[in-house]
Amino acid sequence: MAPHETINQYKFIIDSSNRSGSTMIIMKNTILIFLFSISVCSSYANDFDKTCEYFNELSQKPNLKYLSSPERYSFIENKVRNFKEDSLAKSAWYSLSVSPEFRYELFKQGAEEIIGSSWDCPSMKTLSPTVAEGELSK
Numbered sequence: 302m303a304p305h306e307t308i309n310q311y312k313f314i315i316d317s318s319n320r321s322g323s324t325m326i327i328m329k330n331t332i333l334i335f336l337f338s339i340s341v342c343s344s345y346a347n348d349f350d351k352t353c354e355y356f357n358e359l360s361q362k363p364n365l366k367y368l369s370s371p372e373r374y375s376f377i378e379n380k381v382r383n384f385k386e387d388s389l390a391k392s393a394w395y396s397l398s399v400s401p402e403f404r405y406e407l408f409k410q411g412a413e414e415i416i417g418s419s420w421d422c423p424s425m426k427t428l429s430p431t432v433a434e435g436e437l438s439k
Contacts, residue, residue, distance in 0.1 A: 348390030349412040353422035355380045359432075360424040370401075371435035373428065389415050405429040 355377050359365065368376070377394075384391040393411045397404040405426045412420040 348384050348388045349393075349408075349416065349420060351384070352377070352381060352390050352394060352408075353425055356422060356425040356428055360428055369435070370431055370433040373432040374434050377432060401433040402430050404432075 359373060359376050362368070362376075365373075381391055381394045389411070393408050397407050400407075405422075408425070408429075409420055409422070
């Protein structure tokens with residue numbers, strides 16, 4: 302199964318959850334299993350760091366406080382979409398887009414499992430809850 306097909310399955314699982322404690326544990330485990338199920342390539346592990354760099358860029362935008370949550374999401378998504386189709390960070394990003402309040406911890410855990418060492422991104426931790434899909438204002 303192609304990564305994008307699997308992502309759609311996980312988005313359904315996350316969308317249909319009520320985000321209770323047990324559902325979040327199931328969601329976390331499902332995402333981690335998903336990340337493990339894709340073959341690991343070291344060149345794609347760097348995409349986790351690139352995603353962090355994009356959050357760093359976002360955090361330094363002078364008009365940050367005026368950007369809506371969908372505008373913030375669009376800023377990151379426009380960069381992540383350029384990762385290769387089989388990028389683990391790209392798969393994780395799209396899998397976790399529907400739950401911004403939990404995105405950082407799940408993304409961090411996935412990154413650490415993939416790269417095999419500690420991973421941290423303070424700007425993503427801070428901004429992730431304020432970056433969500435939605436309709437952009439015109």
